[in-house]
Amino acid sequence: MCQAREEYGGCEGPCGAPRVSCAQKCMKCKEASPVLVIRVGDAFCKACFKEYFVHKFRAMLGKNRAIYPGEKVLLALSGGPASSSMLQQVQEGLSRETAKKLRFIPGIIYVDEGAVCGQSLAEREETRRQMETILQASGFPYHVACLEEVFDLPSSILHCIPPDPAGPRSSYKEAVEGFIRQQREEETGGASVPEREVQEKLAGLCTRDMPGAEGLAASGARPLATARTDEMIRLFESVKTLTAKEELLQTLRIHLVLHTARVQGYSKVMMGDSCTRLAVKLLTNLSLGRGASLAMDTGFADDRHGNVVVVRPMREHSAKEIAFYNRLFEIPTVFTPALDTKAREKASIHRLIERFLCGLQAEFPSTVSTVYRTSEKLSATPGGAGPVPERCVLCLCALDTNVEEGSALQAILVSEQLSQKRLPAASPTGRGCCLGTEDQRGCCRNATAPGADARADLLPLLCYGCRLTVKDMTSLENLPPYVHSELERRKCRAAMKLEIQEFLLEDEAGNPGDS
Amino acid sequence: MAAPVSLLVEFGGGAELLFDGIKKHQVTLPCQPEPWDIRSLLKWIKQNLLKERPELFIQGDTVRPGILVLINDADWELMGELDYKLQDKDNIIFISTLHGG
Numbered sequence: 001m002c003q004a005r006e007e008y009g010g011c012e013g014p015c016g017a018p019r020v021s022c023a024q025k026c027m028k029c030k031e032a033s034p035v036l037v038i039r040v041g042d043a044f045c046k047a048c049f050k051e052y053f054v055h056k057f058r059a060m061l062g063k064n065r066a067i068y069p070g071e072k073v074l075l076a077l078s079g080g081p082a083s084s085s086m087l088q089q090v091q092e093g094l095s096r097e098t099a100k101k102l103r104f105i106p107g108i109i110y111v112d113e114g115a116v117c118g119q120s121l122a123e124r125e126e127t128r129r130q131m132e133t134i135l136q137a138s139g140f141p142y143h144v145a146c147l148e149e150v151f152d153l154p155s156s157i158l159h160c161i162p163p164d165p166a167g168p169r170s171s172y173k174e175a176v177e178g179f180i181r182q183q184r185e186e187e188t189g190g191a192s193v194p195e196r197e198v199q200e201k202l203a204g205l206c207t208r209d210m211p212g213a214e215g216l217a218a219s220g221a222r223p224l225a226t227a228r229t230d231e232m233i234r235l236f237e238s239v240k241t242l243t244a245k246e247e248l249l250q251t252l253r254i255h256l257v258l259h260t261a262r263v264q265g266y267s268k269v270m271m272g273d274s275c276t277r278l279a280v281k282l283l284t285n286l287s288l289g290r291g292a293s294l295a296m297d298t299g300f301a302d303d304r305h306g307n308v309v310v311v312r313p314m315r316e317h318s319a320k321e322i323a324f325y326n327r328l329f330e331i332p333t334v335f336t337p338a339l340d341t342k343a344r345e346k347a348s349i350h351r352l353i354e355r356f357l358c359g360l361q362a363e364f365p366s367t368v369s370t371v372y373r374t375s376e377k378l379s380a381t382p383g384g385a386g387p388v389p390e391r392c393v394l395c396l397c398a399l400d401t402n403v404e405e406g407s408a409l410q411a412i413l414v415s416e417q418l419s420q421k422r423l424p425a426a427s428p429t430g431r432g433c434c435l436g437t438e439d440q441r442g443c444c445r446n447a448t449a450p451g452a453d454a455r456a457d458l459l460p461l462l463c464y465g466c467r468l469t470v471k472d473m474t475s476l477e478n479l480p481p482y483v484h485s486e487l488e489r490r491k492c493r494a495a496m497k498l499e500i501q502e503f504l505l506e507d508e509a510g511n512p513g514d515s
Numbered sequence: 516m517a518a519p520v521s522l523l524v525e526f527g528g529g530a531e532l533l534f535d536g537i538k539k540h541q542v543t544l545p546c547q548p549e550p551w552d553i554r555s556l557l558k559w560i561k562q563n564l565l566k567e568r569p570e571l572f573i574q575g576d577t578v579r580p581g582i583l584v585l586i587n588d589a590d591w592e593l594m595g596e597l598d599y600k601l602q603d604k605d606n607i608i609f610i611s612t613l614h615g616g
Contacts, residue, residue: 024593034589034590034593035588035589035590035593036589036590036593037590037592043593081528081612276612277614280614319581320583322612323528323583323610323612324583324585327527327588327608327610328588335527335528335531335616337532337615337616338616340614340615341529341532341615341616342533342567342568343615345570345571350614351614354581354614355580355581358580358581358613359580361581
């Protein structure tokens with residue numbers, strides 16, 4: 001450790017000696033005594049730290065120009081440190097004098113995940129009560145949702161473009177396709193400008209495309225249906241690994257937040273992911289085979305859902321800065337146990353990566369920011385040639401399973417089938433078996449197990465990362481109904497497409513998951 | 516011979532779960548030959564306050580990476596980290612920044 005520090009620090013001074021000390025003054029105002037070391041050797045006093053923290057938040061919003069004046073923005077609040085300080089930053093921004101005021105209209109959503117995180121009903125009530133206090137104190141409109149409500153979601157949540165009962169959906173879709181095409185054309189010029197234009201247009205479109213009050217509405221304090229809770233617990237019990245549980249929870253949570261945003265007419269969702277969290281997420285997602293959607297999963301703006309864009313304005317604040325800010329300025333937070341609370345260090349990939357990064361960070365203080373900077377360099381532009389890539393049913397990222405012959409994924413599929421000793425039987429399409437994702441589906445159709453059918457139907461519609469999650473589930477029956485109904489819809493469309501295949505002009509190789 | 520030191524030890528960010536969910540602990544450290552520092556405080560916490568899973572709080576002779584230490588609302592990196600000599604009435608805060616506490 002000593003040596004490592006010397007190598008890293010270079011001329012920092014003798015090993016083991018503190019890099020900075022209290023005797024030193026704040027590096028910014030050079031007057032007050034410092035309270036916190038932000039980067040190696042950079043110590044800030046309380047006042048300068050506050051200014052730095054607030055400025056960083058505003059600069060992140062200003063730089064990205066993603067949120068427009070008068071736009072409705074939903075803040076996803078978990079009660080944890082990052083989202084709580086995000087809420088405080090928004091409050092601070094709205095209280096400024098006119099010239100510097102943030103001009104969007106905020107609302108808050110809190111999702112109660114107590115059912116799957118092992119909280120008893122009484123504990124959940126208590127957490128809820130604490131959260132309500134914070135929510136009410138904010139003075140913003142707020143929505144309290146239970147994770148159980150995902151069972152009531154419409155399958156439209158799995159569409160990139162929200163359905164509208166009146167039916168301007170096709171034109172909207174065309175418009176989006178047009179923009180994506182335009183974006184490709186302008187790609188040579190630079191990615192950020194066309195991207196912004198797309199977002200601008202999307203923001204404009206969604207105001208007229210607001211779905212009405214459908215399904216679950218603003219049910220603030222609906223009594224918890226125990227049956228739903230049991231169903232939710234069963235769903236998570238059917239997942240074998242903590243890694244897959246974490247992934248499933250994230251997916252369900254974003255669906256619920258997205259639904260609330262759409263029903264209530266919000267066009268942006270703010271998530272409180274910190275720089276530290278995003279660095280962990282980057283490496284975790286790489287390890288989970290989600291490399292293809294890294295840019296969306298960790299970038300500032302995530303527009304995969306079409307009319308609701310997820311933004312991450314806290315992405316340059318480290319967990320340490322946030323914890324200090326909350327402590328020094330008494331920002332209320334509510335601690336709720338997560339899935340991995342008190343779990344072993346190697347219980348899930350998420351936890352293992354977090355430990356790895358934190359361990360490195362302790363000795364090399366630039367670790368987290370270096371990893372995070374990598375995520376900044378990723379571009380969300382899809383690499384495929386097709387106009388609109390087929391999307392994963394669960395996470396809505398562009399399918400990354402559209403692979404050419406001899407790819408690693410194909411090799412995995414072939415060896416998987418060989419090891420399961422499924423003999424090549426005549427597939428419904430009449431083509432040979434065991435050649436790719438589509439044919440695997442044909443293959444598995446012949447399997448006798450009752451759950452295998454649904455699984456075989458679902459897997460080809462998932463990205464590689466979501467496939468791994470689903471493979472860790474013992475049964476798919478417990479998945480919320482909207483997943484099943486979307487699956488049916490996709491199947492019908494695929495069947496229809498197969499029928500009219502020969503009349504289509506588009507490149508066949510572009511969409512294997514769809515046929 | 517160091518005099519007994521009384522401290523306010525706080526846990527946050529989920530670290531309190533390892534201490535029966537109690538966030539604030541008013542403690543008095545007994546007399547001992549060497550003056551109390553953070554290193555010896557951690558040992559004392561491990562033996563006297565920590566209720567379960569010590570590996571989630573302490574690693575080697577220091578805190579687990581990802582747990583912040585504040586001494587009187589200031590970063591312990593400014594105070595000499597493990598070698599900080601505890602004063603009477605000090606406020607020592609441990610905040611976990613790890614997911615799930």
